[in-house]
Ligand SMILES: Nc1ncnc2c1ncn2[C@@H]1O[C@H](COP(=O)(O)OP(=O)(O)O)[C@@H](O)[C@H]1O
């Protein structure tokens with residue numbers, strides 16, 4: 302369910318009239334997504350996505366997200382482009398919520414990524430990282446190592462309801478990551494939620510990247526680590542090194558890894574697994590009674606975390622130092 306706010310016909314027509322996109326031909330809510338209310342908007346000028354920003358998005362941060370999409374789109378990255386209205390504003394208000402209209406991207410997310418999709422993802426992610434280099438706004442990552450303990454505090458007392466011993470295991474992991482987290486890697490604007498549902502393909506060709514509302518300024522290699530977790534494990538929880546190799550080669554053919562990134566990758570993958578374990582654990586334990594939401598499984602990310610704990614080098618992900626490091 303991802304329509305939290307009702308929009309009346311009058312409100313919609315008045316909002317759309319502020320843009321040079323003709324009048325509304327059709328308008329319907331989109332079921333996918335969890336954070337914001339999204340609508341497919343068809344006007345005389347074509348198809349668009351209308352987004353109402355809901356309470357988990359801080360309005361003060363919207364100029365960063367909107368500005369980043371504008372910047373990346375102008376640099377040739379296939380991502381939603383926010384439309385400016387007749388007053389040259391990309392952000393407005395609809396039904397009492399901040400709202401924007403963005404371009405519609407063709408394509409579909411893949412249910413089962415193949416190595417070729419992972420390679421395309423690697424290429425596009427590296428291009429996105431390079432394209433963000435001259436973006437002048439920045440946003441601290443609230444969900445990196447410094448944010449994990451406060452997040453864990455919210456679930457610690459009930460973590461063992463999900464899995465016996467989980468609270469102690471997370472505590473040990475946090476201690477290790479807080480001690481060893483690398484702080485001197487190349488940084489820039491990263492997507493930070495590049496899961497399969499946020500990447501569109503037409504056949505085997507990547508056609509677009511959506512959902513920039515976790516984007517932030519952090520280590521490029523952390524974005525790569527998030528993707529290793531989200532794209533390179535099978536349904537039976539096994540790690541698929543062929544997909545990982547394709548993803549890393551795809552990335553490094555556009556932006557070669559530094560030696561420090563190569564060294565840090567296993568730790569970043571552990572941290573990324575812990576980040577999604579913690580947010581999923583919180584959501585799992587906080588589902589309101591009767592809510593129409595299916596929380597995502599925290600255990601999936603515990604298993605991924607345990608896998609990375611036994612990885613000693615990025616070679617285990619199929620990355621050869623001589624091959625790809627600048
Ligand atoms: N620019 C876009 N082009 C095409 N479809 C889009 C676009 N933006 C969002 N969508 C559709 O809306 C759904 C939810 O969008 P998403 O940004 O993932 O929402 P949320 O932030 O609530 O998770 C996507 O799965 C996709 O189907």
Ligand SMILES: N[C@@H](CCOP(=O)(O)O)C(=O)O
Pocket residue numbers: 334335336494496498499512577580581597
């Ligand atoms: N990708 C995260 C959840 C965020 O959901 P999204 O719909 O905004 O991509 C997870 O899988 O835990």
